[in-house]
Amino acid sequence: MTRGILITVSSRQTAPKGRANTTTGLSLHSKLGGVYTPDLGRDTTVDGDPNGTSSEGNLCGEVSSDTHTPESRRRRCDRLATNYALGIGSAAYSLTQQSASDQPAYNHRQPLISNRRSTFTLLASLGNVIIGSVYEYESLNHSNGCRWGHHMGSSSKSVVDLIEASSGVHFSGLHLDGLEPRNSEVEQRTTSAAEHLHKQPFVIGVAGGAASGKKAVCDMIIEQLHDQRVVLVNQDSFYHNLTPEELTRVHEYNFDHPDAFDTEQLLCAMEKLKHWQAVDIPKYDFKSYKSNVFPARRVNPSDVIILEGILIFHDPRVRDLMNMKIFVDTDADVRLARRIRRDTVEKSRDINTVLDQYSKFVKPAFDDFILPTKKYADIIIPRGGDNHVATDLIVQHIRTKLGQHDLCKIYPNLYVIQSAFQIKGMHTLIRDAQTTKHDLVFYADRLIRLVVEHGLGHLPFTEKQVITPTDSVYTGVDFCKRLCGVSVIRSGESMENALRACCKGIKIGKILIHREGDNGQQLIYEKLPNDISDRHVLLLDPILGTGTSRCSRGLQTLPERIKIVTSEIEVGLNKDFRVIPGMGEFGDRYFGTDDDDQPVVPPQ
Numbered sequence: 026m027t028r029g030i031l032i033t034v035s036s037r038q039t040a041p042k043g044r045a046n047t048t049t050g051l052s053l054h055s056k057l058g059g060v061y062t063p064d065l066g067r068d069t070t071v072d073g074d075p076n077g078t079s080s081e082g083n084l085c086g087e088v089s090s091d092t093h094t095p096e097s098r099r100r101r102c103d104r105l106a107t108n109y110a111l112g113i114g115s116a117a118y119s120l121t122q123q124s125a126s127d128q129p130a131y132n133h134r135q136p137l138i139s140n141r142r143s144t145f146t147l148l149a150s151l152g153n154v155i156i157g158s159v160y161e162y163e164s165l166n167h168s169n170g171c172r173w174g175h176h177m178g179s180s181s182k183s184v185v186d187l188i189e190a191s192s193g194v195h196f197s198g199l200h201l202d203g204l205e206p207r208n209s210e211v212e213q214r215t216t217s218a219a220e221h222l223h224k225q226p227f228v229i230g231v232a233g234g235a236a237s238g239k240k241a242v243c244d245m246i247i248e249q250l251h252d253q254r255v256v257l258v259n260q261d262s263f264y265h266n267l268t269p270e271e272l273t274r275v276h277e278y279n280f281d282h283p284d285a286f287d288t289e290q291l292l293c294a295m296e297k298l299k300h301w302q303a304v305d306i307p308k309y310d311f312k313s314y315k316s317n318v319f320p321a322r323r324v325n326p327s328d329v330i331i332l333e334g335i336l337i338f339h340d341p342r343v344r345d346l347m348n349m350k351i352f353v354d355t356d357a358d359v360r361l362a363r364r365i366r367r368d369t370v371e372k373s374r375d376i377n378t379v380l381d382q383y384s385k386f387v388k389p390a391f392d393d394f395i396l397p398t399k400k401y402a403d404i405i406i407p408r409g410g411d412n413h414v415a416t417d418l419i420v421q422h423i424r425t426k427l428g429q430h431d432l433c434k435i436y437p438n439l440y441v442i443q444s445a446f447q448i449k450g451m452h453t454l455i456r457d458a459q460t461t462k463h464d465l466v467f468y469a470d471r472l473i474r475l476v477v478e479h480g481l482g483h484l485p486f487t488e489k490q491v492i493t494p495t496d497s498v499y500t501g502v503d504f505c506k507r508l509c510g511v512s513v514i515r516s517g518e519s520m521e522n523a524l525r526a527c528c529k530g531i532k533i534g535k536i537l538i539h540r541e542g543d544n545g546q547q548l549i550y551e552k553l554p555n556d557i558s559d560r561h562v563l564l565l566d567p568i569l570g571t572g573t574s575r576c577s578r579g580l581q582t583l584p585e586r587i588k589i590v591t592s593e594i595e596v597g598l599n600k601d602f603r604v605i606p607g608m609g610e611f612g613d614r615y616f617g618t619d620d621d622d623q624p625v626v627p628p629q
């Protein structure tokens with residue numbers, strides 16, 4: 026018995042003929058004058074039950090208000106929030122949970138996370154949008170006693186009103202704190218954020234004990250990246266100058282303590298380089314213990330910045346600047362032997378002084394401050410500069426990253442499907458304002474299918490052997506079957522057909538998000554499979570947009586297990602917060618609701 030409301034919004038093009046409408050049909054004019062017919066009650070098929078007739082599959086069967094208390098709803102929202110990803114791209118889509126590499130056996134499902142204040146982070150790019158934004162489910166007013174599956178605000182507008190209201194510029198995922206006004210300041214920030222994002226250098230941190238071979242590793246990386254603009258910034262350059270008093274007792278000074286470095290100055294320099302400005306970096310003199318003896322070195326912004334130093338991973342603010350962290354791991358006796366040679370030969374120190382400093386400061390500081398930062402490393406290189414395989418692999422990775430969009434450098438779980446002329450051609454047609462609706466739908470469907478297929482490739486799998494008709498054994502893979510889709514009403518529904526075509530009988534839920542929030546609520550409606558927390562979720566949304574500084578925040582806060590797959594990333598947003606170059610109101614264009622000549626469909 027179906028008690029809740031299921032909203033699926035299907036266009037005249039996509040609503041399957043002959044499927045009964047179980048509830049009253051409604052039509053409305055879009056803001057642009059077209060007709061939009063939400064099909065209330067249809068749809069949402071089930072695993073193995075394309076007609077949606079089984080009790081499991083019919084999502085309408087899950088929404089009894091009796092069985093969903095606000096608390097149970099909150100728990101589900103929390104799970105949803107933590108299990109979900111948002112997809113993007115003009116055909117965009119994403120999925121959640123571990124990838125094949127970190128969860129080879131599908132059976133090992135991740136535990137549910139039940140944090141009360143779940144953060145639902147969206148990163149967008151729609152064939153097209155760039156953006157990151159944050160939903161905080163806590164703000165959804167779970168205690169208003171609203172019915173699970175119903176419109177969620179107690180004094181809110183009707184669902185249809187809300188759908189209509191959401192048919193303007195589509196910003197699913199937009200969360201502007203206090204709904205920032207669209208003033209010129211915001212516009213400027215939006216533009217500059219986009220500009221900076223476009224020029225993010227790739228920052229590599231190289232840490233390790235003194236004389237471990239950090240500089241040797243950096244030199245090898247720089248040598249192999251000879252065709253790229255790479256700069257090396259040494260933490261040594263930011264040693265504090267010693268006071269006259271400290272100078273008189275220099276042998277009691279601990280150069281291996283984090284406080285020996287002027288980290289604020291280092292952060293300042295990095296801030297400039299990250300914003301594509303040249304910076305003067307001091308040249309430290311190990312003999313006079315001063316950084317103002319030699320003229321400063323002018324460092325120009327570059328595609329790759331290598332930050333090297335014994336304690337470069339110590340301060341979290343410095344670590345956060347890094348896209349890749351390398352720890353050079355060399356035996357203590359090798360480090361000591363090298364240090365003795367280096368300090369006696371290059372720094373003209375006597376061996377007793379070197380050994381005293383080592384036992385008093387260098388070794389304890391290594392154990393207390395340097396070694397504990399090894400855990401932050403993405404890559405640990407044993408034997409330092411002798412390890413050519415490691416540096417080759419690192420350089421390969423850097424080259425891959427340099428060839429990618431800046432967002433992919435920052436956010437490793439963002440996947441942009443490899444561009445080819447066919448894909449570019451589809452984007453060209455979809456973006457062209459002159460393209461007819463028929464062509465738009467045709468090419469959008471093609472593109473969406475590619476994105477969906479690509480996204481499915483990120484699902485966990487197990488090895489599977491089959492016997493072929495020639496009686497040979499073929500070792501292949503078996504993808505997990507516990508999937509579901511969730512489309513963001515309504516443009517996300519344009520992606521449902523592709524998902525259904527790829528995953529026979531897949532359950533598909535819905536969410537409706539209000540751009541500006543209704544009574545402070547942005548999640549207006551949701552209809553989700555009951556067992557969503559046991560499933561890998563594919564969230565479908567062709568366009569996501571928001572702006573300003575949340576872009577980087579969104580990227581940084583997006584949990585690693587959430588993957589985002591998209592077909593292209595936009596340049597940015599214009600002053601009206603429209604994605605540029607963009608493709609207009611994708612939902613309206615796809616579903617034909619931007620067509621003034623369409624007749625109004627009377628309610629059934």
Ligand SMILES: Nc1ncnc2c1ncn2[C@@H]1O[C@H](COP(=O)(O)OP(=O)(O)O)[C@@H](O)[C@H]1O
Pocket residue numbers: 233234235236237238239240241242363364367408409410411
């Ligand atoms: N693989 C190696 N074999 C021999 N000597 C090395 C090797 N790597 C570095 N060294 C020497 O050890 C000393 C410290 O190396 P360096 O790369 O400057 O280490 P770090 O930057 O960690 O202090 C230098 O004198 C360097 O020439």
Ligand SMILES: Nc1ccn([C@@H]2O[C@H](COP(=O)(O)O)[C@@H](O)[C@H]2O)c(=O)n1
Pocket residue numbers: 234235236237239261264280281310311312314334335387
């Ligand atoms: N005046 C100074 C400053 C630093 N040191 C030592 O240098 C080591 C760090 O430099 P690396 O190139 O080896 O990373 C560190 O262990 C300091 O003790 C120094 O001796 N004198």
